[in-house]
Amino acid sequence: MPPEPEKQGVGARQGGGPWAIAGRRLRRNKLALFALAVFLLIVACCLLAPVWADHVAHTGPNTTHTLEKLHEGGEVKEVVEPSGKAIGPQFFAAGGRFFLGADGHLGRDEMVRLLYGGRASLLIGITAAVITTILAVVLGLLAGYYGGFTDTVISRALDVIWSFPVVLLGIALGIALAVGGLSIGPIHLKSSSLWIPTLIIGVVYTPYMARPLRGEVLALREKEFIEAAVAQGAGVFRVMFVELLPNMISTIIVFFTLNIANNMLLEATLSFLGAGVQPPNSSWGTMISEGFEALYSQPLLTIIPGTAILLTVLSVNVFGDGLRDALDPKSKVRYEARVGTAEPEGGVV
Amino acid sequence: MLRFVVRRVVGAVAVLFAISVLVFLIFNVVPATNPAQRIAGKNANPQLIENVEKEWGFDKSLPEQYWTQMKLIFTGQVTSYSQAHINIDQRILEGIPATASLCIGAAIIWLSLGILFGYLSAIRAGGLTDRALTVLALVGISMPVFWLASILLYYFTYKIELFPSNGYEPLSHPGRWFSHLILPWITLAVLFVGFYSRVLRSSMLDVMNEDYVRTARAKGLSNRRVMVRHVLRNSLIPIITLFGLDFGAVIGGGAIVTEYLFNIEGVGLFTAEALKQQDFPSIMAVAMFGAFFIVLFNTLVDFAYAYLDPRIRLGTSAA
Numbered sequence: 001m002p003p004e005p006e007k008q009g010v011g012a013r014q015g016g017g018p019w020a021i022a023g024r025r026l027r028r029n030k031l032a033l034f035a036l037a038v039f040l041l042i043v044a045c046c047l048l049a050p051v052w053a054d055h056v057a058h059t060g061p062n063t064t065h066t067l068e069k070l071h072e073g074g075e076v077k078e079v080v081e082p083s084g085k086a087i088g089p090q091f092f093a094a095g096g097r098f099f100l101g102a103d104g105h106l107g108r109d110e111m112v113r114l115l116y117g118g119r120a121s122l123l124i125g126i127t128a129a130v131i132t133t134i135l136a137v138v139l140g141l142l143a144g145y146y147g148g149f150t151d152t153v154i155s156r157a158l159d160v161i162w163s164f165p166v167v168l169l170g171i172a173l174g175i176a177l178a179v180g181g182l183s184i185g186p187i188h189l190k191s192s193s194l195w196i197p198t199l200i201i202g203v204v205y206t207p208y209m210a211r212p213l214r215g216e217v218l219a220l221r222e223k224e225f226i227e228a229a230v231a232q233g234a235g236v237f238r239v240m241f242v243e244l245l246p247n248m249i250s251t252i253i254v255f256f257t258l259n260i261a262n263n264m265l266l267e268a269t270l271s272f273l274g275a276g277v278q279p280p281n282s283s284w285g286t287m288i289s290e291g292f293e294a295l296y297s298q299p300l301l302t303i304i305p306g307t308a309i310l311l312t313v314l315s316v317n318v319f320g321d322g323l324r325d326a327l328d329p330k331s332k333v334r335y336e337a338r339v340g341t342a343e344p345e346g347g348v349v
Numbered sequence: 350m351l352r353f354v355v356r357r358v359v360g361a362v363a364v365l366f367a368i369s370v371l372v373f374l375i376f377n378v379v380p381a382t383n384p385a386q387r388i389a390g391k392n393a394n395p396q397l398i399e400n401v402e403k404e405w406g407f408d409k410s411l412p413e414q415y416w417t418q419m420k421l422i423f424t425g426q427v428t429s430y431s432q433a434h435i436n437i438d439q440r441i442l443e444g445i446p447a448t449a450s451l452c453i454g455a456a457i458i459w460l461s462l463g464i465l466f467g468y469l470s471a472i473r474a475g476g477l478t479d480r481a482l483t484v485l486a487l488v489g490i491s492m493p494v495f496w497l498a499s500i501l502l503y504y505f506t507y508k509i510e511l512f513p514s515n516g517y518e519p520l521s522h523p524g525r526w527f528s529h530l531i532l533p534w535i536t537l538a539v540l541f542v543g544f545y546s547r548v549l550r551s552s553m554l555d556v557m558n559e560d561y562v563r564t565a566r567a568k569g570l571s572n573r574r575v576m577v578r579h580v581l582r583n584s585l586i587p588i589i590t591l592f593g594l595d596f597g598a599v600i601g602g603g604a605i606v607t608e609y610l611f612n613i614e615g616v617g618l619f620t621a622e623a624l625k626q627q628d629f630p631s632i633m634a635v636a637m638f639g640a641f642f643i644v645l646f647n648t649l650v651d652f653a654y655a656y657l658d659p660r661i662r663l664g665t666s667a668a
Contacts, residue, residue, distance in 0.1 A: 160367040165598040172375050172636045180381035288495050299503045306496030314491035
């Protein structure tokens with residue numbers, strides 16, 4: 001009598017499609033699931049920023065409290081001392097006001113700023129990853145499927161962007177657009193718009209994703225099922241989006257996830273240098289930039305937003321790593337994709 | 350080999366040209382404001398704006414503007430109007446020793462620690478050491494440089510005053526040079542240590558499954574010898590490729606934040622200050638030279654690589 005499949009041991013295939021197998025593999029990876037939970041928690045906190053601002057801190061991210069005093073029990077504390085030093089973390093001593101203290105001489109509520117800044121950082125990180133993915137998929141499909149002249153033009157254009165360090169290209173574009181904004185045809189973006197850093201980051205990272213995807217299309221194009229689809233009379237779009245795309249989806253998901261982490265680091269770097277998020281908006285990067293001015297008197301103003309970035313990026317990276325192990329056990333995209341294209345982190349130092 | 354060199358040089362020249370056009374477009378076509386005004390600075394008088402317009406060729410056609418501006422940058426005549434009329438090319442040259450000291454020192458740290466951690470991780474794959482190093486590597490990759498730099502600066506230069514706080518000392522005082530650079534080196538290296546150890550680990554795990562490794566074991570070689578001589582040596586190839594790219598990127602302008610944080614007066618700090626003042630000519634020159642340096646460096650790495658691996662120069666595995 002042949003043995004039951006599930007009795008063959010832990011490593012045995014238990015049936016189900018590739019997605020079910022990947023899901024099972026991911027569920028076994030407790031660290032990756034924990035990282036996902038941390039990331040979702042951070043996103044939820046930042047989404048709830050207005051709730052905290054209105055009902056707990058009773059202030060906005062840009063409201064100054066320079067001359068105010070806090071009454072804690074019998075004690076009276078100044079939000080900003082005459083020396084310019086701001087109040088430290090109060091946690092719940094003042095009913096949640098100035099939970100993480102105030103941010104320097106303007107006396108703005110650090111916790112409220114952190115939550116609102118996180119919204120900008122996360123929004124840019126995720127939206128830019130969507131832009132990169134769409135651009136990279138379209139370019140990768142076109143270059144890989146058509147080959148020849150189309151491929152040459154797209155690949156060379158990507159090569160030029162790719163030979164720039166990401167930070168250098170990012171600051172060049174950032175500073176060019178920070179002065180007068182962007183206007184292409186009917187689209188007019190103000191220089192303070194969050195779309196500008198988002199678009200820059202989305203474009204800068206496109207080659208790092210498009211090149212490996214193109215390689216994957218090149219390999220898939222020769223497979224029998226594509227030939228079969230063509231023989232059945234499938235059009236170009238059908239072959240690209242119904243036949244090729246589903247076979248690349250695991251690679252795309254992994255790249256998308258890890259891309260969010262890189263985007264957030266690049267956003268912080270650009271904003272820190274003044275070429276990213278522009279006032280009156282703020283992000284974790286601009287908060288660090290402001291806090292760094294007073295590093296020795298108030299280190300927390302740098303450490304707090306820095307830790308927020310570290311935790312978010314780390315959780316995305318750990319989850320992305322687990323996702324890669326689950327979706328791509330033969331580790332196809334593990335390093336060769338990056339060796340072939342340099343690595344996205346290289347510029348962010 | 351000669352054919353390979355010629356092909357690569359022609360390719361590099363084409364890329365250099367494309368990059369210069371891209372930089373030109375970013376700084377001249379993308380911004381939606383008067384270009385001469387932008388270069389002359391916010392408080393420029395009409396006379397200065399007019400001079401800049403002549404100097405940069407804004408009254409001529411785009412190709413002529415391109416040619417005029419490239420001539421300015423590459424003949425060392427480009428001046429900054431927002432920063433007291435300094436000569437930009439000269440400032441970039443003056444910054445190179447500091448930038449090179451920072452990058453070379455950091456590169457030594459990240460290569461040696463990256464290889465060490467990657468090796469330890471691979472020979473104990475799945476074990477506790479491996480998992481601990483994997484988590485550490487991910488932390489390193491995810492760490493924003495300003496976060497690490499702030500903590501190092503606060504504790505080591507302010508709380509316990511172990512290292513001098515900032516600035517760069519020339520190599521003529523080796524002791525001071527070293528103590529001023531040790532924290533920046535660590536800051537710059539951490540990201541790459543994490544990344545390289547990950548790459549080496551997976552590369553070694555792949556190589557371990559090769560037939561020649563089994564043969565080496567079957568010959569009765571010791572585990573250590575197999576690991577170091579056969580597995581590690583062949584796993585270093587992707588590391589060498591990466592190192593070429595990363596080192597080029599770091600020295601060509603990637604260390605801007607590190608230099609700014611530690612106040613090291615190199616090319617990066619010059620760039621950061623130019624950014625704060627929206628000094629267009631300086632940023633344009635740095636972007637141009639940085640990108641050029643990277644292309645040159647990558648081409649050299651390709652040569653070294655082709656020399657080491659004949660398959661590449663014969664075009665059997667070249668892309």
